[in-house]
Each structure stands twice: as C-alpha cells, then as structure tokens.
Amino acid sequence: MHLSRSLPRRTAVTAVTAVTAATAVTALVVTACGNDGSAAAGLPTSTRTTSAPASAPAGPHNQADVTFAQRMIPHHRQAVVMAGTAGEHASSAQVKALARKIRKEQEPEIRTMTTWLRAWGERVPHGMEGMGHGTASAMPGMMSDHAMRRLKSASGTAFDTMFLTMMIKHHQGAVAMAETEKQHGVYGPAKKMAAGVITTQTAEITRMRALLGTSSPPATTR
Secondary structure, three states: OHHHHHHHHHHHHHHHHHHHHHHHHHHHHHHHHOOOOOOOOOOOHHHOOOOOOOOOOOOOOOHHHHHHHHHHHHHHHHHHHHHHHHHHHEOOHHHHHHHHHHHHHHHHHHHHHHHHHHHHOOOOOOOOOOOOOOOOOOOOOOOOHHHHHHHHHOOHHHHHHHHHHHHHHHHHHHHHHHHHHHHHOOOHHHHHHHHHHHHHHHHHHHHHHHHHOOOOOOOOOO
C-alpha cells in the first residue's frame, strides 16, 4: 500500500522536472535568437567574444611612438592653422584647394594620435607647443610666432608665395619626424601613419614647388 501511494507523487515530480527543463531550453533558444543571429549559426552564446573599441590602441608601443604622437599633434595643428588662413588670404584657387586637402588629411590624424596618448596614459600636448617665441623651434619645420604673424597679415599673391614656402618647410619637418618613427617605433598604427605622412606630404612638397615654379623653396621663412 505504501509503495502504490508513492508512485503518483514520483510521477508528478518527474513531470514538473521535465516541464522545468523544457522551459529552460526554450528560454535559451529565445535568448540565442535575439543575439545577432547566433542561434541561426548554431553557436552557443558562451563562445562569442567581445572586441575592444575600435578607438582603443592595441599592441605594444615604446617611447618613440609616444614622442611621435606628442610632437606630431602640435605640428599638425600648426599646419591646420596655416591652411585655415588660405581661405581668406590666398588668391590662387590651387593654393586654396591644397590648403583644404591639408586640413582634411591632418585633422583626423590629430584626433587619432590624441586617442593613442590618452589610452597610453601619456600627456596630450596643448595648442601648438614647440612653436617657439620669436624664433623657429627646434621641432623640425615648425614656424616661429613671427613667421605665423607675417603669414596672417599677408594677402593675394604675396600670401600664396609665403604659404607655399612655409608649408614646404613644414612638410619637410613632418617627413623627418615620420622617418624617425618608422625607424624606431614599434606600434603598428603609428608606423603606418608615419608611412602615410611620408608618402602624402612628399607628394605635396613636389606639388607646392611646382606652384612656386622652383625645384627648391626659398631659404627665408622666418
């Protein structure tokens, strides 16, 4: 009698357990279907990995990479300021177009290098550090305060000549810094950016010399 009375109870427990298991399976299927199509691929959600944000630098870096970013940011900023003056002061449509191209190229690179430095816990330069006061800075190609004032006060063809002359020297400085990064840096994206700077700005130097009608820039830029 005792055995026969326990059978319905065991049957009921088994049924409840089966229902619970079925519910859990259904929940897993519904969850998988709502997660970017993982269920359709037959992959359990536990196998999916989360990548780091695209803006976060990945891979080793060294002091050369830090120096490259910290020096190139203010260098680029000065080039952007110089290019910005062309819209109002230049007389040549070709000079204006070149200036727009320089801004379009260098502004995103400034943002990228800033991201690197912040992720590395390094100082981000402010303004145009390294420009100097009254004389040209030791940073390759950076214009002095005096040279920048002269550029901003010029207009017409005089501005065009001054802008091209100064920007050639500025580009040469950027290429020199990029060559150093290629030689001594280890961070892949920084070395890739340096290679791009060399290619792009060398071509622009050739273009600016052609616009000046000379194979080399005038010596005076201060």
